[in-house]
Amino acid sequence: MRGPRAFARTLCRGAPALWPRGREGARGGSVVAGAKNAQAQQLQQQTVLVCPGSPSSSSFSSSASSSSSSSPSSSAVLLALRKHFLPVSFHTAAWDMAPGLDVGSGTRDGGLLNSYEAEPDRVAVIGSGNWGSVAARLAATNARRLPYFQDEVRVWVYEEKLSNGELLSDVINKTQENVKYLPNVKLGPNVVADPNLETAVKNATMLVFVMPHQFIEGICQKLKGKIRPDAKAISLIKGMEMGDDGPRLISREISEQLGIDCSVLMGANIANEIAVEQFSEATVGYRDDKETADKWVQVFGTPYFQVTHVQDVEGVELCGTLKNIVAIAAGLVDGLGMGNNTKAAIMRIGLKEMILFSKLLFPSVQDATFFESCGIADLITTCLGGRNRKVADAFSKHGGKRSFDELEVELLNGQKLQGVLTAKEVFGLLKAKDWEESFPLFSTVHAIATRHLPPSAIVEYSERAPRKIVGTPELHL
Ligand SMILES: NC(=O)c1ccc[n+]([C@@H]2O[C@H](COP(=O)([O-])OP(=O)(O)OC[C@H]3O[C@@H](n4cnc5c(N)ncnc54)[C@H](O)[C@@H]3O)[C@@H](O)[C@H]2O)c1
Known part of the structure; x- marks a missing residue:
């Protein structure tokens, strides 16, 4: 007879390694989600364990209590068993049937069993x-x-x-x-x-x-x-x-x-x-x-x-922070009625400023981080949708006559705008370091948001030639 611990181990091997892993994690080693269901079902039949909440769930508790004296960590194992059967009630179709999703090799075997014993x-x-x-x-x-x-x-x-x-x-x-x-x-x-x-x-x-x-x-x-x-x-x-x-x-x-x-x-x-x-x-x-x-x-x-x-904590965090300034610029060009070419140009220039700013402040920031979801993907989604784009669009359509604060309250139902505040904070630093001219997009967004320039200035800023900062990091892109 297999003890509960051996059973748990078998069950874990049969369970899907659905967890995503790090950049350095193996991309291969997929486990087909359906295989886990088949194996779990087989195990379920062998052991008369059923999902809690089902009509015969009492057989789960009776088998659980009969094994509870066999191992000091049996309660942890039982917790594990319970959780492995609970998912039946909330598995979404996407979860079970995501065909072709690379679910990776995961860490559920040894790592998971060790975790059972920890709090x-x-x-x-x-x-x-x-x-x-x-x-x-x-x-x-x-x-x-x-x-x-x-x-x-x-x-x-x-x-x-x-x-x-x-x-x-x-x-x-x-x-x-x-x-x-x-x-x-x-x-x-x-x-x-x-x-x-x-x-x-x-x-x-x-x-x-x-x-x-x-x-x-x-x-x-x-x-x-x-x-x-x-x-x-x-x-x-x-x-x-x-x-x-x-x-x-x-x-x-x-x-x-x-x-x-x-x-x-x-x-x-x-x-x-x-x-x-x-x-x-x-x-x-x-x-x-x-x-x-x-x-x-x-x-x-x-x-x-x-x-x-x-x-790369700083790289990831700065991507998430700075892209909101670029989203304000994207909303401004939308409000001006300009097309996709203009918005793509704004996004490209914005990305360059994001990278330069990040690397000037934190030389450890890696170029590769900008190609993760936190970088280019977040920049694109925020410039296409999102609250910063939306409010900037309205600001631009009103010709800069209504403030961002006023439009934030009107359009966001209690949600907070981040890009204008971030532009202000970034501009404070650019000014203190005398870097304004090397960041024309960031500086112009701040000037427009504070109504020192009209919204149309967002496509005129390049007339101020960018100045190279002494010691500017090389961008290996
Ligand atoms: N919403 C998104 O799509 C999204 C996506 C990714 C990241 N973010 C980021 O996540 C963070 C939080 O955004 P969110 O969308 O959860 O919040 P939100 O902007 O939707 O909501 C505002 C929140 O602030 C709270 N709040 C208001 N006054 C407060 C006070 N004085 N002290 C503390 N809390 C107060 C409100 O109760 C509410 O929970 C932001 O930095 C945002 O940029 C948002």
Whole structure:
């Protein structure tokens, strides 16, 4: 007779290695998702285990309890078994039947079994806007499915009273839906909305920061002394802060204020599209802890949301931050009624400025990062859709007579615009370093946003010849 542990091992081998992996991970070694179903079904028949919730689910608990004395780690194994059978209830068609998806070799064998014995990670999401809600949904799906995460994903909600007088967090808990920022999408039964920051992060080992960047400093202040010292963080926030000593990336801010490791996740990720499970990709940037980067891939990755990782925190984060300035420029040309050639030109020039700016500030930034999802793909999607493009389009159509602040309130229903603020922060640095003329697009966006130039200046800026900065890094593109 095989013990529960041997059974779990067999089951894990039969399970799909669906997790996306890092850039350095093998692209080959696909496992056909259907094969896992067949093997899981076979095992199910052999062992009379059934999905919890099915009419004969009691046979699961009886077989579970009969084996519970056989091994000290049997409860962890049982958790694993339960999670392997639970997915039946939430496997989407895309998940099971994604033909041709390169699902890779994954890490479920040895790594997963080792994880059974460790305390399962607890994920908390700090922020519950449009992207925060989708991030919570992805994490909750994987938390339900994978044995090395605790089921519950707690989400800190900046409390708001809705127009009907109800509190947003109450409504999320009642309906599983963030009716204000992500209506008509269920977040998952294991998502708990919590307006109290301290209890939201209690015992969490994996902290996901996702909110408009202007709030991060205050949130970190409040979190000091409230989080586990061994917690790991990831920032999904696009933006930067200017300190007295120059620009401070959000990941650095979180790391320094809280004394914990902080990775980043960026990509061509318009939240509403991922919410309805349209295929897309994202990039995790990590500093030197590859094991944690692998875990972040497991927190977010699904067959429709392919996540890879690269060892370049600054490169990934700067891509996500700077592309919002280019998106403002793209919206301005849309509002001027110009065509695709113009927009493509703006995107090309913008990408060059993004690369130059990143490499001047952080020489370690790699050129290859700009060709990951966080780079060129995010730039394209943001310039075609997205809130920055949308508001800039309206600003341009109004001939610059209505301010970005006013249009943000009118068009974004509480969502925050990032590009204008980022342009201001970047311009402050360009001015301080006397680099303005080397970044004509970034400088012009700021001048237009502050109404020192008309929207039409966006296609006239090249008349100011770019000046080469002494010591400009070579771009190997
Ligand atoms: N929405 C997207 O498609 C998307 C995609 C990728 C990345 N991002 C990035 O993710 C980050 C968060 O964006 P989002 O879309 O989740 O948020 P959002 O802009 O949709 O929503 C605003 C959020 O800010 C909260 N808020 C308002 N006032 C606050 C305060 N004083 N303190 C703290 N929170 C407050 C609101 O409650 C709400 O949760 C941003 O940096 C954004 O650039 C967004």
